[in-house]
Amino acid sequence: MMGAIGTFFRKRIVxxxxxAWLTVFFLIPFFIVLRISLSTSEIxxxxxxxxxxxxxxxxxxxxxxxxxxxxxxxxxxxxxxxFEAYFSSVKIALISTLLTLLVAxxxxxxxxxxxGTVRPTLLMLVILPFWTSFLIRVYAWIAILKPxxxxxxxxxxxxxxxxxxxxxxxxxxxxxxxxYSYLPFMVLPLYSALEKxxxxxIEAAEDLGCTPVGAFWKVTFPLSIPGxxxxxxxxxxxxxxxxxxxxxxxxxxxxxxxRTLWNEFNANxxxxxxxxxxxxxxxxxxxxxxxxxxxxxxSAE
Amino acid sequence: xQRWTPFNIVSVVLGFAFLYIPILLLVIxxxxxxxxxxxxxxxxxxxxxxxxxxxxxxxxxWVTIRIGLVSATIATVLGTMAALTLVRYRRFxxxxxFSGMAYAPxxxxxxxxxxxxxxxxxxxxxxxxxxxxxxxxxxxxMCFVAVVVQSRLxxxxxxxxxxxxxxxxxxxxxxxxxxxxxxMPAVFSGWVLAFTLSLDDLVTSxxxxxxxxxxxxxxxxSQVKLGVTPEINAVSxxxxxxxxxxxxxxxxxxxxxxxxxxxxxxxxxxxx
Amino acid sequence: MKSLGSIRRSFAPWSDPNSIPYISIRNxxxxxxxxxxxxxxxLDIYNxxxxxxxxxSGCGKSTLLRMLAGFxxxxxxxxxxxxxxxxxxxxxxxxxxxxxxxxxxxxxMTVEKNIAFGLKQDGMPANEIAERVKxxxxxxxxxxxxxxxxxxxxxxxxxxxxxARAVAKRPKVLLLDEPLGALDKKLREETQFELMDLQQELxxxxxxxxxxxxxxxxxxxxxxxxxxxxxxxxxTPPEIYEAPNSRFVADFIGDVNIxxxxxxxxxxxxxxxxxxxxxxxxxxxxxxxAVGQNAAAxxxxxxxxVTGEKPAGRANALEGEIxxxxxxxxxxxxxxxxxxxxxxxxxxxxxxxxxxxxxxxxQKVWVSFDENAGVxxxx
Numbered sequence: 001m002m003g004a005i006g007t008f009f010r011k012r013i014v015x016x017x018x019x020a021w022l023t024v025f026f027l028i029p030f031f032i033v034l035r036i037s038l039s040t041s042e043i044x045x046x047x048x049x050x051x052x053x054x055x056x057x058x059x060x061x062x063x064x065x066x067x068x069x070x071x072x073x074x075x076x077x078x079x080x081x082x083f084e085a086y087f088s089s090v091k092i093a094l095i096s097t098l099l100t101l102l103v104a105x106x107x108x109x110x111x112x113x114x115x116g117t118v119r120p121t122l123l124m125l126v127i128l129p130f131w132t133s134f135l136i137r138v139y140a141w142i143a144i145l146k147p148x149x150x151x152x153x154x155x156x157x158x159x160x161x162x163x164x165x166x167x168x169x170x171x172x173x174x175x176x177x178x179x180y181s182y183l184p185f186m187v188l189p190l191y192s193a194l195e196k197x198x199x200x201x202i203e204a205a206e207d208l209g210c211t212p213v214g215a216f217w218k219v220t221f222p223l224s225i226p227g228x229x230x231x232x233x234x235x236x237x238x239x240x241x242x243x244x245x246x247x248x249x250x251x252x253x254x255x256x257x258x259r260t261l262w263n264e265f266n267a268n269x270x271x272x273x274x275x276x277x278x279x280x281x282x283x284x285x286x287x288x289x290x291x292x293x294x295x296x297x298x299s300a301e
Numbered sequence: 302x303q304r305w306t307p308f309n310i311v312s313v314v315l316g317f318a319f320l321y322i323p324i325l326l327l328v329i330x331x332x333x334x335x336x337x338x339x340x341x342x343x344x345x346x347x348x349x350x351x352x353x354x355x356x357x358x359x360x361x362x363w364v365t366i367r368i369g370l371v372s373a374t375i376a377t378v379l380g381t382m383a384a385l386t387l388v389r390y391r392r393f394x395x396x397x398x399f400s401g402m403a404y405a406p407x408x409x410x411x412x413x414x415x416x417x418x419x420x421x422x423x424x425x426x427x428x429x430x431x432x433x434x435x436x437x438x439x440x441x442x443m444c445f446v447a448v449v450v451q452s453r454l455x456x457x458x459x460x461x462x463x464x465x466x467x468x469x470x471x472x473x474x475x476x477x478x479x480x481x482x483x484x485m486p487a488v489f490s491g492w493v494l495a496f497t498l499s500l501d502d503l504v505t506s507x508x509x510x511x512x513x514x515x516x517x518x519x520x521x522x523s524q525v526k527l528g529v530t531p532e533i534n535a536v537s538x539x540x541x542x543x544x545x546x547x548x549x550x551x552x553x554x555x556x557x558x559x560x561x562x563x564x565x566x567x568x569x570x571x572x573x
Numbered sequence: 574m575k576s577l578g579s580i581r582r583s584f585a586p587w588s589d590p591n592s593i594p595y596i597s598i599r600n601x602x603x604x605x606x607x608x609x610x611x612x613x614x615x616l617d618i619y620n621x622x623x624x625x626x627x628x629x630s631g632c633g634k635s636t637l638l639r640m641l642a643g644f645x646x647x648x649x650x651x652x653x654x655x656x657x658x659x660x661x662x663x664x665x666x667x668x669x670x671x672x673x674x675x676x677x678x679x680x681x682m683t684v685e686k687n688i689a690f691g692l693k694q695d696g697m698p699a700n701e702i703a704e705r706v707k708x709x710x711x712x713x714x715x716x717x718x719x720x721x722x723x724x725x726x727x728x729x730x731x732x733x734x735x736x737a738r739a740v741a742k743r744p745k746v747l748l749l750d751e752p753l754g755a756l757d758k759k760l761r762e763e764t765q766f767e768l769m770d771l772q773q774e775l776x777x778x779x780x781x782x783x784x785x786x787x788x789x790x791x792x793x794x795x796x797x798x799x800x801x802x803x804x805x806x807x808x809t810p811p812e813i814y815e816a817p818n819s820r821f822v823a824d825f826i827g828d829v830n831i832x833x834x835x836x837x838x839x840x841x842x843x844x845x846x847x848x849x850x851x852x853x854x855x856x857x858x859x860x861x862x863a864v865g866q867n868a869a870a871x872x873x874x875x876x877x878x879v880t881g882e883k884p885a886g887r888a889n890a891l892e893g894e895i896x897x898x899x900x901x902x903x904x905x906x907x908x909x910x911x912x913x914x915x916x917x918x919x920x921x922x923x924x925x926x927x928x929x930x931x932x933x934x935x936q937k938v939w940v941s942f943d944e945n946a947g948v949x950x951x952x
Contacts, residue, residue, distance in 0.1 A: 010472050015390060015399075018383035018443065022402040025440040029417030032424050046423050107316030110309035122313065124552050129320050131544045133501040135518050135525075136537040140323040142529050143330065143338045150326060150339055183320060234408065241410020243504050248525060258412045265416065265508075275420065278413050285410070293404040296448075463644055464677035466664045468691030468742065482681045565725040 030282075037275035038068035048272050072276035082277065085255040086284065092171065092246075092256060093239035096178035100186045100235050101228065103179055108190035108227075109220075112197070123191070130184040138177055138248050145173050145249070169251035177245040178235070186231035193227025194220070226295075233292040237285055257281050324541060331534035338529050348535040358536060361520040365500055368431065368516065372438035373496035379439065380446025380495070381488055387447065388454040406444040414441055415508030422509065429511030437509040438499045445498060446491035453487030493551070497544060584794060585809075586619040595620040595778055596641070596746060601650035603636050603802075610636040612802035613650070623772050623779045625793035627786060629825075633802040634782045638748050641780065642671045655745055665694070670744035674751040676735035678723040684710070684734050685719040691742040709737040712771070729760050736768075740775060747772075749781040753788060765791050786826050790814070798822050814873075816948055823871045823950070830877070830917050830947075832870040836862050844949050846870055850913020855888050858949040872947030877919035879907050879932060880939050887941035893917065895936050907932070909940050 039048040076082045111122045129137060144150045145168040152164040167173050197220065205215040243258035250256065257277065265274040331349075335342035352358060383403050390396070406414060418437045422429055461483065465475040481488070503518040510519070517536070524533050586592040594617035603611040611633040618624045626634040639645045640652060643664035652659045659667060670691065679687050688709050692702045710716045713733035723731055732752065739747055752768070753761045769792050772779050783789050789796045790810040797807045798821070806818045817823035820831065834848030839861045846854045846868055854870050862868045883890055896916060897908035906920045917940050932938060 011390060011393075014382050015386045015393060018379045018386065018403075018447075019395070019399055021379055021440070021443070022383075022399070025418065025421065025436060026402050026406065026414075027398075029421040032420045033413075033417045036420055103316070103319070106308075106312035110305075110311075110313035110316070113305050113309045114313065115305060120552075120556065124548070125317055126320070128545065128548055129324065131497050131548055132324065132541050133518065133537070135501065135503050135521055136327070136540060137324065139521070139525055139529075139533065139537065140327040142525070144323055144326065146339065146529075148339055153339065180319070180323070183316075187316075237408040238410060241412050243410075243412050244522075258410060261412045261416065262504075271420070274416060278416050281410065282413060285408075289405060289408055290401075292408055293401055296404045296407075297400050458675055458677065460673045460675050460677040461679060463642075463664070464671070464673055464738075465679070465690065466644075467642055467667075467669075467671045468738070469665045469694030470690070471665055474694070479679055483679075562724055565722070569725050569727045569730070 033275045033278055035068070036272055037072055037279045038070065039272045039275075040067070040069075040071070041270050041272050046271065047269055072272050073280070075273065076276055076280060081255075082257075082260065082280075085257045085260045086280065088255045089240050089242075089257040089281075090284065092174060092178070092254075093236050093242075096175050096182075096239055097232050097236040099175060100179045100182055101232060104183055104186035104190055104231065107183075108187045108194055111187070111191050112194035119195070126184050126187050126191070134181060135244060137181055138244055141173070141177055141180065141249060142168060145176070168249060169254075171250060171254045173249035173251075174246050174254055174256075177249045178239050178242065181245065182235040182239065185234040189227040189230040189234065190224060191227075193224045193230075197223055230292075230295060233288060233295070237288050237292065240285060241281055327534050328538045328541065331531055331538040333531050333534075336531065338531055338534060348531040349539075352532060352535050352539075355532075357515070358517070358520055361515045361517045364431070364514060365517040368435055368438060369496045369499040372435050372442060372499045373492050375435075376439045376443040376495040377446050377488060377492040380443040380491055381450050381484075383443065383447040384450035384454055387451050388457075403444055403447050406441045407448065409441075411441075411502075411504035412508075415505040418505070419508045429509060430514040433509045433511065434506050434514060434516065437505045438495075438502060441502075441505060442495035442498045445494050446488075449491040449494060450484060450487050453484050457484065493547070500540070584621070586622070587617070587795065592619060594618060595622070595655055596780070597653040598637070598641075599651050599653070601637070601640065601647045601652060603633070603640060603645060604648045609802050611640070611647075614802065614804055615650075616797060616804060616807065618778065618780060620778055621776055623769065623792055623794045624781070625789035625796045626780065626782045626799060627784070627789040627796050627825075628799035629784060632799040634799050635750060637799075638671070638750055638780065638782045641746070642669060642748055643667045668745040669748055670739040670742055670746075671748040671750065672735050672739040672752050674754055676723075676731050676755070678731060678734055678738070680723055683720050683722055684715060684726070687723070687734055688738045688741050691738065695742065705741055709741050712740075712774075713737045728755055728757075729764070732756060732764065736771070740771070740777065743775075744777070746778045746780060749779060751783055752781065753785075754783075761788070768792060790826075798825060800825075817871065817950075820869065820871075820950055823948075828874050828918055828920075830872045830874065832872070832915070833952075834868065834870070836864050836866050836868050839864055843944065844868070846949070848915075850911060850915045852891060852911060852913055852915065855944050856947060856949050857945045862949065862951045867952040869950045869952065870947055871950055872942055874906065874918040874920040875904075875922075876946035877917065877940050877942045879909060879919045879921065880941065881932065881936065883939045884941045888944040889946075890939050890941040891917070892937070892939055895932055895934055895938055898932070898934065907938075909938060911940070 036048055041048055107126075111119065111126070114122055142149075146152070147164040147166060147168065149168070151167070152161075155161045156164065167176070201219050201223070202212075202215050205219045206212065210218060241258045242256060243262050246254050246256040246259050247262070250259075258281075261274050261277045261281070264270050264277060330338040330341075332344050332346065333340075333342060334345040334347070383399075387400055387403060415437070418433070418440065419429075422433050427433055457480075462475050462480055465479040466472065470478065501518060502516070503522055506516045507519055507522075510516070517540075521533055521536060524530065596616075596618040598614060598616040598618075601611055601614050602609065614633075614637065626637060628634045636645060640647055641654075641659075643659065643662060643666075646660075654667070654669065679690065682690065685706055688706045689702050692705055697705070706719075707716075710719055713736060715730060715733055715737070718726060718730060718734075723734065726734065732755070736752070739749075749768075753764055756764060765788060768779075781789070781792065790813075793810060795807060795809055796813050798805045798813065800821055806813060806822045808816070808818075813822060813826055817826065823829045823831065832846065832848035832852060832854060834846045834852070834854070836844055837847050837853075838845040842857050842859065842861060844856050844858050844861045846856065848854060848870065856870050878884065878887075879895075883892075891911050893909040893911040895907060896910040899906040899908075902923070904920050904922050906918065909917045909919060911917060919940055
């Protein structure tokens, strides 16, 4: 009903400024990525051709347009390295998301059941790590997981193992890193779904003959599904394109597409291939992203 | 949800142990005498002292803070406008696209955001450095601000704005004298979030920066690639300390205000 | 029929053909997409009138009020206020103020600042503002609470701040959107009379929106009963109650018995109706329907007597048995099942503490009422 009040002019400014910003710095860049992914790599600056310029005029543009090709994408399919990188990114992200859910659910559940006086503090404690640097939190695990690191020293000290476990620079370390870094993203939506649940529902279920475990699976869990979905989206989508965690904790055999892209770009300086890698990554993620946006927009209604 | 069972308590305690022990260890070993971060050799603050004379780290910190302050401020203005658009203007041409662009950066892999912005800057012929990193940070943090402010606006009683206009305030006056003061706490949280996200960012900065502009996370990253040292632990500890103190103070203030509000309401109830 | 005019004071500009309406709503329609909230509605409201828009939620009464305030623009039609067409005038340039259902107090301002807000927008000098705010605080008896924030006030106090804020600018018209909706019953009754006194004292025109018929009946000079975006009847409270113009109004206001039937005879102003279940009634009507037409006799429960014996000298007496008795303290409500099967509601005041011959369940009784106890509605 505000539409009638907001004057036309004011409404225009409020909409146009962020709209223009996002168009220029978020939407247009994607088209540039798409365009460059169809170019050929050159040893020059910028390191690709053709380069479109205003001076070319329409005819020049059309001519250069014909030089664009899908070669980079064909090349991506031809090299099993890329296919494996995509496949293992999605696999690692899926497994980590599932692990995060398993770790986060009991925490969120316990938080939601905590006395009302403790809950705000617990909530703050979950959010606090989120404010601290992602890079630092990943870095903290290096000292723990190293062969001569704190975890191995502890385990060998109490005699559980005699040989140091090799965790750092393996995919296991990447799982640990993702679960650790993204845990708050999973706990928060789960907690908010569980916290607003009416406690009398459980009592009603038990009153009608459900065991506590039965009541959990038949009442609590189904009602927390929106939180589960939101949490999984928040973990899965960024995890697929994760760079820092596989780079710092993973080994050379840990193929993840974010890292491949980074290397293609920074080490090989192959901008067209890096762009093609990004386009394919986006294509993989577009369905979950649209789904996530849909959830966001719906919860905003 | 009445009983807090031992199972619940244990899962919460273990969860928090998992979240905090790595950070705690990192902090502890920043005070290690030895150069190794895994063997305790006695208490020392020498890594902090050597940090103070490390000009490249100090320069990086200063760049990071400047980018953080400026980008958070601009992102807050843009993000608040975006939130107003999303909540208040239900129908306009291109709304679908707008809400898509406003939510997508929340989950977009940083490598993609970083790469696409870099290619834009190259296409525009911009010199990369402070300004390009700034633009990149504004772009991805404004969406977080938008989400925070949006959730506040959703519970906003619009009749308060109507009351202001009914009493003769123009839409602009209404916004600055009524709407903005009321949503200010959310706008401020949005700013703080944008600021910390900017401080933390590695990937987007690394893509969009140019020679001469190195942020602290980039500095830390390149050091980590060379090996784990207590000096990195020291820098990290300082960053963690600043954030922790800030968040704890903010939450104490919020808690105080909440208690005050409850007292006020009890007092109000007791009146005829 | 005797005059059923305003009983509160000798104030009835609407019955004077020479008086000029203060607010004229002319053929106003408001659509939200396909939904018609207000449907070609016309209404005149007079200066210093206390006017109530009464209806169930969704009947369009709030939309109409919001159009008067300027928050909504009519899709078609016009609103004229004190001779000025309000089309295109934004809310902040209209000489009307509104009191919101939620009160809409500014949470970040003190009571004083809330009341001063509108005056400041007008650019009133500071000393005059202070003076006016003081007056207003006195008017609503909140002098001691000037420095409080809204969340430090009780519901009743907040309501008074909202009122003071809305009248501080001396608007031509005060619009009130369910002003008492958030108060508990007891406070609501007190506040009704306070509002009436305030209106008299300030000499303002009040337009109130409410779904509470008692509230409308108590306070208003005239009531417009609304349904589905249309005004069904505009009249004084006694007229609305005693002479509803339609089945909807009769049913909406208070309790009612409706006997549907056919007109069998018309003798002068007397109308004979044969209703369902063979019930024969004789009623009075100033505009009697034709013989053979469908008509309904509408009689309020308190106009009906229930007696053990057949009463003498009552035009209508019907036999039945007591189906239900509801004892409410001040009165008793009977539900009597007539021999034809129809249930009739009747209420009687418990004027004495113990009736000599109390009526009981399943007792054979007579229900009776006079010819002029109700109205006849043509279908």
